[in-house]
Amino acid sequence: MNPYMKLAKKAVTDFLNKPWQQGWQWRVEVEAAEAPADFDLYVKDIDYGEGSIDIDTFAVGSGSIAYPTFSSVGEITMTVRDDEHGTMRKFFDSRLDKVKNKNGTLNIPIDYIFKINIFDLDSDGNKTLRESYQVFPTKKGNVNQSRENGNVILSYPIIFQKFMSVGSKVF
Numbered sequence: 001m002n003p004y005m006k007l008a009k010k011a012v013t014d015f016l017n018k019p020w021q022q023g024w025q026w027r028v029e030v031e032a033a034e035a036p037a038d039f040d041l042y043v044k045d046i047d048y049g050e051g052s053i054d055i056d057t058f059a060v061g062s063g064s065i066a067y068p069t070f071s072s073v074g075e076i077t078m079t080v081r082d083d084e085h086g087t088m089r090k091f092f093d094s095r096l097d098k099v100k101n102k103n104g105t106l107n108i109p110i111d112y113i114f115k116i117n118i119f120d121l122d123s124d125g126n127k128t129l130r131e132s133y134q135v136f137p138t139k140k141g142n143v144n145q146s147r148e149n150g151n152v153i154l155s156y157p158i159i160f161q162k163f164m165s166v167g168s169k170v171f
Contacts, residue, residue, distance in 0.1 A: 019122075019123060026118060026130070027040050027121055029116075030114065032115075034091055034094045034095070043081075044155055046078045048077070052071065052074065053071050054068070054071070056069050073165045074165075075159055075160065076160045080156065081155045082155070095114070099111075099137065113134050113136055118130045118133075133163075134164065135161060136161055139157075140158050140159075142156065
């Protein structure tokens with residue numbers, strides 16, 4: 001066997017033997033009084049940015065230079081399933097009610113900030129904290145109900161705003 005084939009075979013073997021993290025190997029937990037104990041069961045998928053730095057640029061001749069300006073906070077979007085009791089709907093609505101009042105006023109962050117913890121799972125089922133965010137709810141997405149969907153579980157997106165991009169002070 002020529003040396004290139006040996007290297008290719010080793011690369012394929014190494015790739016196949018690597019314990020790659022699968023897309024389903026995660027868990028999410030919420031630290032909020034009203035959160036269902038089995039919150040993770042309701043979460044179908046999650047989408048979030050783990051960090052970004054915004055930049056400004058200025059022209060230098062025919063080129064440009066970029067420099068960092070600040071770190072933006074971002075959002076966490078989850079697609080959640082709901083049960084016949086509306087567990088997720090009630091949870092999210094109760095969290096929204098902590099942000100805004102019926103008279104149009106807003107509350108202070110200590111009243112509505114809570115924590116979302118995202119964990120990685122290994123192939124043995126052990127969980128490791130990946131990231132923890134202080135968040136507040138901003139939007140319950142479009143709920144699509146159809147009698148033509150048959151045995152499809154009702155699901156819809158919910159969006160949380162990360163509270164800050166610096167520090168980890170908990171109110």
